[in-house]
Amino acid sequence: MLRPRYNTDKSLNSRKADIQPLKESLQALVNAYKLQGKLNEVTIVESWEKIMGRAIALKTQQLYFRDGKLFVRLTSAPLKHELTMAKTKVIELINAEVGVQAIKEVVFL
Template sequence: MLRPRYNTDKTLNSRKADIQPLKETLQALVNAYKLQGKLNEVTIVESWEKIMGRAIALKTQEIYFRHGKLFVRISSAPLKHELVMAKTKVIDLINAQVGVKAIEEVVFL
């Protein structure tokens, strides 16, 4: 009759103690190289249509960051006026999408 073998090798068990989830490892790497701000900026630009909707995304010509401000060039003057009036709501929607206070001001061009 065969008996199951149990691993009594201590080096294998100590390696298991050093194992970390990939998510935690990547987050530590992002923090170490101070990439979180840039990652948030890329997330905002890439999810602009999801945040603001397709109609606004179609009228958006350009979107970029400078010194913590989000600059958005809108091709429609009436839409631009509406967005300027709802600037605080736009900021709240963007920051909610990212999960942190990524931007403090939005400038509509």
């Protein structure tokens, strides 16, 4: 008659001490590979319409980043002027969406 084998090894129980939540593991991975900046940029591009509204998103031609600056190419000169006047508010809205100081300056083209 065959008996079932039970592993009485104590090392299996010590593995539970190494278990951490998936969120913490992913955050550690992002930090290790220094990906947080790029993830913030992707978040900003993906939520541009939510942050600025549909009317501005429709007149936005291109978004790109360089050295902590967000460059926004617009198709409307009057809109460009309005947003230039409200630059600090735009920066606050974007950084509030991301949750960190991701952008230091916005340049409207």
